[in-house]
Amino acid sequence: MKLDEIRRARGYSQEYMANKLGCHRNTYAKMEEKPQNITMEEADKLATILNVSVNDIIFLESNLQNVE
Known part of the structure; x- marks a missing residue:
């Protein structure tokens, strides 16, 4: 999964996430x-x-594209 997919699944906007962070x-x-x-x-x-777990964030689908 990608970070934006996880965020959308929770019903959060980018603005909401930015405020929380x-x-x-x-x-x-x-x-x-x-x-x-x-x-x-x-x-x-x-x-x-x-x-979600920290591993879910660290190993997002798009992160794996850079691992060889």
């Missing part, structure tokens, strides 16, 4: 575009907000 919507949108750049701290916060 304490960042701008554009910053959050970049997380969805390039999840490989998400820090461990951000992954922990995202996991809590989205009620």
